[in-house]
Amino acid sequence: MGVFFSIAPQFTVNMTLKIYKLDGSPPARAVMMLAEILQLKHEALDVNLMAGEHLTPEYLEKNPLHTIPFLEDGDFYVTDSHAINTYLASKYGGAQSEKLYPTDFKVRATVDSRLFFDVSVVSPASSAITVALLNGEITSPTKQQTEKLNFAYEVLDKYLQKTKFAAADHLTVADISLAASISSASLLVPIDQKYTKLTAWLNTIQQEDWYKKKNVPGLEVYKAFVSSKLK
Ligand SMILES: N[C@@H](CCC(=O)N[C@@H](CS)C(=O)NCC(=O)O)C(=O)O
Numbered sequence: 001m002g003v004f005f006s007i008a009p010q011f012t013v014n015m016t017l018k019i020y021k022l023d024g025s026p027p028a029r030a031v032m033m034l035a036e037i038l039q040l041k042h043e044a045l046d047v048n049l050m051a052g053e054h055l056t057p058e059y060l061e062k063n064p065l066h067t068i069p070f071l072e073d074g075d076f077y078v079t080d081s082h083a084i085n086t087y088l089a090s091k092y093g094g095a096q097s098e099k100l101y102p103t104d105f106k107v108r109a110t111v112d113s114r115l116f117f118d119v120s121v122v123s124p125a126s127s128a129i130t131v132a133l134l135n136g137e138i139t140s141p142t143k144q145q146t147e148k149l150n151f152a153y154e155v156l157d158k159y160l161q162k163t164k165f166a167a168a169d170h171l172t173v174a175d176i177s178l179a180a181s182i183s184s185a186s187l188l189v190p191i192d193q194k195y196t197k198l199t200a201w202l203n204t205i206q207q208e209d210w211y212k213k214k215n216v217p218g219l220e221v222y223k224a225f226v227s228s229k230l231k
Contacts, residue, residue: 017042018072019084020059022049023218024225026123027081028069030180032218034085034173036210037100038092081180082115085173101173111167114159114174118181122152126185130226139231141189149189153198156182160197179205183219187226 019035019042021028035042047053047068054066063070063079071078071087078084089101102108125148132138132145141149156178159166166174182191182202191198205211 016072016074018045019043020045020047020063020068020070020072022046022068024221025068025218026126026180026184026222027067027177029215029218030081030177031069031071031084031088032214033176033180033210034088034100036214037176038088038094038096040088040092080119082119082173082177085176086115089173099170099172102168107168111172111174114166114172115177117152117155118174118177121155122149122178122181122185125149125152126181126188129188133226133229136229139229146189149185150192152185153182153189153191153195156201157195157198160201165201175201175205179211180215183215184222187219187223188230 017040019028019031021032021044023029023032023046032044034040035044047059047070049068053059054063054068059070060066062072062077065079067079069081069084071084073087073091078087086101089097093100101111125145128148129138129141129145138145156166163169165171166178179202182198183206186202191202193199
């Protein structure tokens with residue numbers, strides 16, 4: 001009876017998906033990696049932050065926070081890479097949805113906690129250094145900045161002692177966000193080899209085609225910037 005309705009409308013790929021991004025931006029790369037994993041049909045639009053394209057009245061009307069990445073799904077808007085990725089995995093993940101963003105309350109809470117760990121610990125520690133380099137305030141990370149990133153590495157290494165990936169024994173959206181952030185952070189403060197689980201996890205992720213295609217090119221852009229500033 002219900003067989004004729006087996007293709008749920010929420011899994012229909014919407015041709016109007018637009019992703020505003022910049023390859024050098026770690027959170028934008030996290031969204032582009034997930035879009036690649038899901039083979040999402042979308043339009044990728046570069047937003048030149050240096051030219052202030054994120055501060056135009058049109059962009060601010062849609063995204064008052066003026067950040068990238070930013071998602072437009074028809075007339076529905078999502079700000080923040082973590083919110084974008086949980087939305088995309090839930091709505092367009094199809095058969096991969098349950099693995100990428102599990103519905104089990106406890107597993108989902110663990111995925112969310114790793115995503116918030118990225119938002120509240122890893123990304124701020126990394127971007128504080130990037131911004132200070134950009135403003136010419138530092139030419140190498142300060143002791144305190146280095147300690148903050150090392151703390152993030154230590155915590156993630158501990159999580160990875162419990163599960164093969166950041167939140168479970170399989171890849172979830174948390175790994176995608178953390179892969180973008182940690183690969184970028186490691187250019188600022190190298191990951192000490194003593195973090196064996198973290199090093200092994202990053203090595204595993206670096207083998208993935210979606211990582212090579214959607215993280216590596218932007219990481220190279222970021223690396224060129226960092227190398228031009230670090231002494
Ligand atoms: N938590 C946000 C961070 C987004 C963010 O800060 N993006 C930076 C580029 S990496 C940006 O858009 N900066 C411009 C601005 O904030 O005006 C996310 O994950 O999307």
